[in-house]
Amino acid sequence: MKTYLPQIQRRILVRPNQTFGILNYDLDNAYPQRMLELVGQSPTAKDCWNKRAKFIAGIGFEQPDLGKQLVNSCGLTLAKLLKAIATDKALFRGFGLHINYNANFKISSVNYVKFEDIRMGDTDDAKTAEKFGIYNDWGRRSWKNIMRSKITFLDKYDPGEETIKKQVFAAGGWDKYKGQLYYFNPEVDDYPLIEADSVWEDFETEAGIKIFNNREVTTGFLPSTMLFMQSRREEADNSSDRGYRNAPSQLEKDLGSFQGAKSAQKIIVIEYEDESAKPEFQPYAIQNNDKLFESTERSVEARIIKGFSVPKELINSEKASGLSNGSEKKEAIREFNDNTAADRIELSETMAEVFGHFYTNLNPSGNWNIVPVPANVADDALALKAGAAINELLLSAIPSHNKIATLVHAYGFKQTEAEAMVGEGLDN
Structure with a gap:
């Protein structure tokens, strides 16, 4: 008897593309573009992506006013740069920075590069090995064909003076030198899968449910x-002159x-x-689609949230809006801060490395730490919500004794406190 293990197909296939001198990001060279479209069509996936990006970026740098420092002549600040690369890292698990140098071999400017626009150079091509190809339409959404002449190739990041000299000489001088690319990639010599790649089919399913619901409305819920x-x-x-049948x-x-x-x-x-x-x-x-789609939608949403490793209390806010859930949300924030701590450390280390070679010292303290999202935001949001409800109660036309009872039993105030807030005896 023979036994064998069933083969599981790889999520992406990396193959050399000799036409463009790159390594294809999956067979169609458009894996990140496809994932962006799927996430954009899935409300839950997009919410999870935004939440993850927010927690990775935290509330900015620990060092005061560091975020206001400019890193290029186009007005890009460190705060904006942090937010941009945190957004890419939250989904793609990687990011890219375009580095330019001056004649003193110091970094003169740093620019953000969309991760989905980056392709690794073909290791078998001497002209593009150790380089990265940058192009803004690998998915061919704007143009049918990709023009190699419009692909910008940047050297791999290496701030060493001798390396920069060789690259400048190979480019034909400083006026033709295009700089380097700092490519953060959690994989080794391979492209990374997106965060929650294991459930990307659920992105598509949720988008399909949305389309189904829209079709039901636009057809007036007409029975089949x-x-x-x-x-x-x-x-x-x-009949027409155009000959349509x-x-x-x-x-x-x-x-x-x-x-x-x-x-x-x-x-x-x-x-x-x-x-x-x-x-x-x-x-x-026909089968009862309402019940079927309702249960499918719940299970799909749960899997997407799990795939992004986001605590459900931060996504299903309508299910965690009561006063009794404040501690749960606070704990969820702490948990997610722990989950994204490694990402913040990696961004801090990147900033320290890159701007340690900047032509001017942007951060004399050397402190590049990122402050995580504070857990007390849950208390603040809760207090605002409760305060609005109490104000509405006090301004309502119901009898005073009903207001007092609500304040005591629903909101936990003492009898004397409730009476003082309402003004007992005004409508007796």
Whole structure:
């Protein structure tokens, strides 16, 4: 008897692309572009991505006013740069920085590069090995073909003076030198999978549920029905000089305009000459989609949240909005801060490395630590919500004793405190 292990297909395949001198990011060279589209169509995935990016960036640098420092002539500040690379790291687990040098071999400017625009150079091509190709349309959304002449190749980051001299000489001088790329990649000689890659199919599923719900609304929740009618003769409005065949008849146009949320109260009148020409509508039973989609949506949402490793209390805010859930949300913030601590350390180390070679000392203290999101934001949000509810209660027209009872039993105030807030005896 022979045994074997079933082969699990790799999520992405990296292959040399000799035409462009790069390594393809999956077979179609558009893995990050596809993932961006899927995340953009999935509300839960996009929310998880935003939450993860927010926690990685924290509330900025620990060193006061460090975020206001400019890093290039285009007005990019350290705070904006931190937010940009934290956003890429939250989804792609990597990021890119374009580094330019001056003639003193010091970094003169730093620019953010979208991670999805970066491709590693073909290691078998002497001209592009140890380089990175930058192009803004690998997914071919704007143009049908990729033009190699528009791909910008940057050298791999290395601030060593001798390395820079060799690169400048190879480029033909400082005026032709394009700089280097600092490419943060958690993988070794390979492209990284996105955060939550294991559940990207659920992104697509949630997007499909959204489309289904939209279709139900635009068709006025019309039950599935079959229309039986005699073979029609081509109507006069079906013929045209353009020679279209099987153009919709007037009946089909009327039925189409009859559907939809805005047409729910319309009446359609159908004329027929005899009983044999009378259209017949027959509904057919289908599975209860409402219940099916409701349970599917819940399970899909839960898997996406788990895939991003985000505590559910930070995503399902409507399910954790009561006063009793303040401690749970605070604990969720602490947990997520711990989860993203390594990411913040990596960004801090990157900043220290890159700007340690900057032409001017932006941070004399040498402190590049990033402050995590404080857990007391949960208390603040909770207090605002509770305060608004209490104010609404006090301004309402219900009797004073009902207000006092609500303050005591629902909000935990003492009897004397509640009476003082309401002004007991005013409406007795």
